[in-house]
Amino acid sequence: MKAYLFPGQGSQFLGMGKNLYKNSHFAKQLFQLADDVLKFRITSIMFDGTMNILKKTKYTQLSIYIYSVIKAKILNNFEPDMVAGNSLGEFSALAAINVFSFEDGLILVNQRASVMQEICESTNGGMAAVLGLEDSIIEDICNKDRGIIVPSNYNGPKQLVISGEKEALKRVCFSLEKKGAKKIFILPVHGAFHSPIMDPAVKKFENFINKIPFKDSKCPIYQNVTAKPVMKSNDIKKNLVKQLTSPVRWKQSIENMIYNGATSFIEIGPRNILKGLVKKIIENFSKKI
Known part of the structure; x- marks a missing residue:
């Protein structure tokens, strides 16, 4: 069984997405759509920006989401048996399996990054x-x-x-x-993510996410909050809101995926930053059973 994994912040790099843009007509269309939806040229920041700009929470989250989802959309035979995303990567995973549209995901990630940035600046x-x-x-x-x-x-x-x-x-x-x-x-971050300090962002994000149409998932997504497989749209929404203040249970998610039949893990993102972690989790899990 194939498990697809999507990374969070930390996987960004300068020039990210430029090759996808040049080599795939469909990818080019999606990059242009991202600029149109956001009403600013996120592609310029991704392709030609500086690291000082790219590392800002707002731009980092959008860039990783855009890259990851586009990469999944242009893959041949992308038919996951299960998926998981690390923090922000959960949004990439959900867009990749069509729980919400690429465009709605852009709006969600932009809003999430904005409320998180606001808390970071005031705490x-x-x-x-x-x-x-x-x-x-x-x-x-x-x-x-x-x-x-x-x-x-x-x-x-x-x-x-x-x-x-x-x-x-x-x-x-x-x-x-x-x-x-x-x-x-x-860590080189400007806030206390996944902690009670993010609590003021919860209500704002909850009000916003409830306006976005979600579909039930066609395959299980192992969400950060519970580390357990979820498929119902309402449950997915609730867990995305809770994720702001709850720990990311990545180790537990991978262990549960293995337990439920995952035999291969494929990372989809700007860089392979989850590969080493997954290898260690698998080795450790093997010792337990």
Whole structure:
């Protein structure tokens, strides 16, 4: 069974999409459609922009979504048995399997990025990746801190991202170093994504997403919030809203996909950044069974 995976922020690169634009007439049409829908030239930022512009949340999310969906649309024999997307990648996955249209996905991602950017600019949050410790140790230290700090991305075995207030982040990172973390590095993001700090964005995004028509999925999508297969449109919508403040259960999603029959994983995005994580998850899962 084939599982298709779609990456989130961090997979962008300068010039992304230019080759797709040049080599596929259908891809060219979709890139032009993106410019028309957004009412600005996102293609100029993707093809010829600077990294300083591309790394801004608003442009990063749109660029990765556009690239990933177009790449899926021009693939021969794109018939997934199941899909999953890492954070933003969930939107790419849903557009690729036609739960909503490419155009509606653009509007959704643009709105999501805008409300997230707004929160980032009004709060003092950050994120850090922690390597080499069991999830339970990290969860316990986060729970004991007096500030807002939570696990936000269960990326793989002994690889967990934490998210929250910068002062709490410093305290928790110091405690995790003393607990024996092999490596801790602050992520180059401007906010505390997938944490309670994003709560003010929830209602705005919920009101917006309810205006967008969704279809039931033709194959299971393993959503970040539950890590379980979902196909009903209303459930998919609710999970997309919850994703703003809930952790990305990527490790658990891949494990559940394996358990339910996935035999191959194909990544669709600007760069193969999920490949290494999936390999480690598979190796670790094999030891459990």
